[in-house]
Amino acid sequence: MPLAVYMLGLAIFAQGTSELMLAGLLPEMAADLGVSVPDAGLLISAFAIGMLAGAPVLAVLTLRWPHRRALLVFLALFVAMHVAGALTPGYGVLFATRVAAAFVYAGFWAVAAVAAVGRVPADARARAMGIVAGGLTIAGVVGLPAGTAIGQHLGWRAAFWTVAALSALSMVGIAATIRGGGPAGPVSRVRDELRAMAAPRLWAAYGTTALSVGAVLVTFSYLGAMLTDTTGLAERWVPAVLALYGAGSFLGIAVGGRTSDGHPARTLYAGNAGVVAVSVLLALTAGSPVPAIALVFLLGAFGFVTNPALNARVFALAGDAPTLAAATNVSAFNVGITVAPWLGGLAIGAGLGYPSTAWIGAGLGAAAIGTVALGQVRTGRAAEADRPVVNV
Structure with missing residues (x-):
């Protein structure tokens, strides 16, 4: 497998941790934001809304972009949304950042899938996708409990800062392994x-x-x-x-x-x-x-x-x-x-x-x-x- 495939899996791990970790942080978030636990739970639904819409919309809008540029832009926006979410004192802004973060995360998923299979032979596509999707599996095994533990001991905002840092780190890996100024293949x-x-x-x-x-x-x-x-x-x-x-x-x-x-x-x-x-x-x-x-x-x-x-x-x-x-x-x-x-x-x-x-x-x-x-x-x-x- 090309190293780029593993870097894409790392990025999915970082972003997937954000997708999953709120399940363990709802009581702390509700108390800090002054809302009920069910209202805090709607932040999970907000992420789902962004995921549903983001992938097809961004796939079309960035169709002629190089994979490298699209992936780095999506990750940069994802980092920015988590920084904004960690700094905001209000529920409404946090809800909006969750929708926006999920929107670009879905776009990242779509482009990452194409980038991964485009860098391996046809008979290795499923294996490459297994590595990329494995990032989300590891997020469930490692990222969810780690994010919950960080949030419980240092506050939920610390968990958001951690996801932002991991996502920024994955940007470095993608920038180093996915190169090229033009599209990776026929457009x-x-x-x-x-x-x-x-x-x-x-x-x-x-x-x-x-x-x-x-x-x-x-x-x-x-x-x-x-x-x-x-x-x-x-x-x-x-x-x-x-x-x-x-x-x-x-x-x-x-x-x-x-x-x-x-x-x-x-x-x-x-x-x-x-x-x-x-x-x-x-x-x-x-x-x-x-x-x-x-x-x-x-x-x-x-x-x-x-x-x-x-x-x-x-x-x-x-x-x-x-x-x-x-x-x-x-x-x-x-x-x-x-x-x-x-x-x-x-x-x-x-x-x-x-x-x-x-x-x-x-x-x-x-x-x-x-x-x-x-x-x-x-x-x-x-x-x-x-x-x-x-x-x-």
Whole structure:
């Protein structure tokens, strides 16, 4: 792998830490800003809003920019938003900086994906994307608890300063490893990008992305509460179990990076089938600590083994106009991240209990398998349509 791919993963780690760390800082932020904890929680929703919109918009606006310039501009703006957020005394300004930071973070994701796959052979795309996306996995395993600890001991603003410093450091790495004054490769036109987006098989892939992510996140979002309320674990053991989930996700993304280049569809089938099986078993055994803890590890492993294939697949489907396709895939990830916890909340609010989230996860995973099959059918039809006609 080129060193630039690892630098892109480092940048995703720095920015992904900001995406995740607020979950552990809400009480401190609410007290300092003079708002309720639910209002502070809306800062997480603000980030999701920025992520949904930022990737496709910025992908089009910077289509003819060199990758190096786009990545450094996005990171500089991300740093500036965190400096502003750390200095602001008011909730409203902080909310606006969260939306803006997520907006450019999504743009960074989109360009980073294109930059990473453009620097490796076609049969190493999934592995490269596994390294880039692995930055977010490490953010969940290391950045989330570290950011929470910094915020609890030094104040939430210190956590924002730390993210700004890490992001600035990643700018140095990207500036040193991604060179060139012009675009890194042939530049497609907006018209070509939009034409590529019309392919039904590409939208089937987006459906797979949103459903696969949602199948895992609907359970993970309420996992801590399930472990204490249903499984009966003491609160002090919850971080250790969540660390097992992180270890499983790290293993999954490493395996998926190796298998997705040669067998993308099989990887997607196997990963989603594993999520379905683990979710069903978790729903049935959530009241027993030993199987529940083991299943949490497996949920992370099967949930993340699909990640490299989900990221790399759109490049094979989009052909010579991949930028907008990759950006929309980032939005598809965030659709799953946003909608799945909402569905789980509806089930819990209806009195169905925390294990109901795992049943929803199993249903979403099964639907994801259906979209993989649909995408294969669509791809086969497209190949048939492109085959030249021979007159005998």
